[in-house]
Amino acid sequence: MPSALAQLPVPLDSANGRLCNTFRMRVYLGSDHAGYDLKNHLVQWLKEAGHEPVDCGPLIYDAVDDYPPFCLRAAERTAADPESLGIVIGGSGNGEAIAANKVKGVRAALAWSEQTAALGREHNNANVISIGGRMHTEDEATKFVELFLNTPYSGEPRHTRRIEMLSEYETTGELPPIPAHHPQG
Numbered sequence: 001m002p003s004a005l006a007q008l009p010v011p012l013d014s015a016n017g018r019l020c021n022t023f024r025m026r027v028y029l030g031s032d033h034a035g036y037d038l039k040n041h042l043v044q045w046l047k048e049a050g051h052e053p054v055d056c057g058p059l060i061y062d063a064v065d066d067y068p069p070f071c072l073r074a075a076e077r078t079a080a081d082p083e084s085l086g087i088v089i090g091g092s093g094n095g096e097a098i099a100a101n102k103v104k105g106v107r108a109a110l111a112w113s114e115q116t117a118a119l120g121r122e123h124n125n126a127n128v129i130s131i132g133g134r135m136h137t138e139d140e141a142t143k144f145v146e147l148f149l150n151t152p153y154s155g156e157p158r159h160t161r162r163i164e165m166l167s168e169y170e171t172t173g174e175l176p177p178i179p180a181h182h183p184q185g
């Protein structure tokens with residue numbers, strides 16, 4: 001059951017007062033130097049939208065810092081808080097997604113367009129979005145996050161089946177079987 005926090009509808013588009021069909025979310029953010037400015041912008045944007053951002057760092061700009069310490073922390077906290085979402089940000093978003101996906105229970109989607117941001121939720125039930133801060137304008141990246149937060153998982157059985165295969169592999173290390181009608185290598 002969603003918590004009281006998660007059930008509170010909040011207006012996301014404060015400019016025109018439109019009440020979006022979404023819930024207040026706790027959102028854990030992590031980045032490196034390349035994602036630092038965008039992370040700080042998103043923390044502010046999330047607050048203004050009525051969400052609860054948790055900044056997992058970096059808390060200072062350090063031009064030679066590394067993404068794993070911050071992105072792994074954001075991912076771990078997201079995994080430990082089932083009603084939350086996470087955002088990891090770097091220059092490309094690639095390493096940040098790789099880092100987040102090392103954490104058990106995390107499904108991190110690299111969003112590089114509005115469609116991939118929404119599909120990360122709709123098809124993959126991703127709980128972390130990864131963004132390349134050097135690849136997009138601030139407005140574009142903010143839109144990806146808005147779509148990610150607003151798009152529900154479809155719950156389609158074919159997507160659930162695939163996600164369950166990955167969860168099973170993550171837990172047991174056992175490969176899912178190849179369907180009988182496929183040629184075996």
Ligand SMILES: O=C(CO)[C@H](O)[C@H](O)COP(=O)(O)O
Binds near residue numbers: 035
């Ligand atoms: O996107 C990233 C990892 O995927 C990093 O943000 C990027 O590699 C940092 O590059 P640099 O140290 O040259 O600023």
